Amino acid sequence: MVNPRQAQELLTAVTYVGGRGRGRRLMALFACMYYAALRPGETVALRKDDCHLPATGWGRLLVDVSRPEVNTQWTDTGDAHEERGLKHRGRDDVRPVPIPPTLVKILRRHIAEFGVGSDGRIFRSERGGVVASTAYTEVWQEARKLALTPSQVASPLARRPYDLRHAAVSLWxxxxxxxxxxxxxxxxxxxxxxxxxxxxxxxxxxxxxxRIDDALVA
Structure with a gap:
């Protein structure tokens, strides 16, 4: 798993990927996976009303829905993303997630620059749709090449965006x-x-x- 310095370097690298602000539109999405340990489906479904983003100090996300990417044959609407309740929880459950000031600032900047969708969603594609996993995975792979050494790029280190969630939980x-x-x-x-x-x-x-050395000589 990436350490905090590597995670910060990867998030910075994301902003340099693609033209027309493509990477900049996605940096906060990856930041939610790392600083709040959100699943990708929870992140793309995040709405402004779900966020408490104070001017200073810690904030909070209220996670109550996920939009995982699924086979269109198995959805009622034919959309590639199906709205679901939280994993391992009841359909109406809400999960409060405290978020550090760093993520609060990132989300405030993102909303100020890109606004929100008509339904309040924070993260949207350039055409206003739900961000596809292929789109953010492609940006992530390019960012890895910018932020990591060649040997790290060839390794499993942060190979998938989902690994940011693993890194967050491991860090905690x-x-x-x-x-x-x-x-x-x-x-x-x-x-x-x-x-x-x-x-x-x-x-x-x-x-x-x-730590073990210190304990052995104590």
Whole structure:
């Protein structure tokens, strides 16, 4: 998993990808995956009314719907994105996610620059539609080439946008946030959280080794 410095460099690199502001339109989308551990489907469905974005301090997202990309044959409307309730939760459940000041500022800037859709959605394609996974994945792959070394690009490091969510959850756990609190923010059970999402951040092994050394000589 990417560490915080690498994540910041990747987000910056995204803004340099593509013409007509293509990457700039998507930077905040990736930032939601990293700083709030949102799933891609939750991110593309995010509305302005779901966001508490104060001028200073921490904010909050109220996540209540997801728009995952699905086969058009299996939707009622024929759209590539189907609106669903949250994963592992009831249809009417809402998941509050505290967000750090960094993400608050990113979202405020994004809304000021690009506005919101007629339905309040924050992230839209250039034509106003739902952002397709192929579009943001293509931008992400280009950003990796700009931000990472050739050996890192060839490695699994942040290979998919979804890996930003993995990195966020791993960062919270490694920072000492309790597993139940992390699970609540990420929208998972504690069992699934520890089994699937507790990945190792790039460089975290060295930190763990130092902690073990310090404990052995204490």
């Amino acid at each position: 756990l490694n920072a000492g946030v309790s597993a139940p609190d992390v699970a609540e923010r990420a929208g998972h059970s504690v069992d699934v959280l520890l089994r699937v999402y507790a990945k190792c951040l790039d460089g975290q092994q060295e930190i763990a080794n130092r």
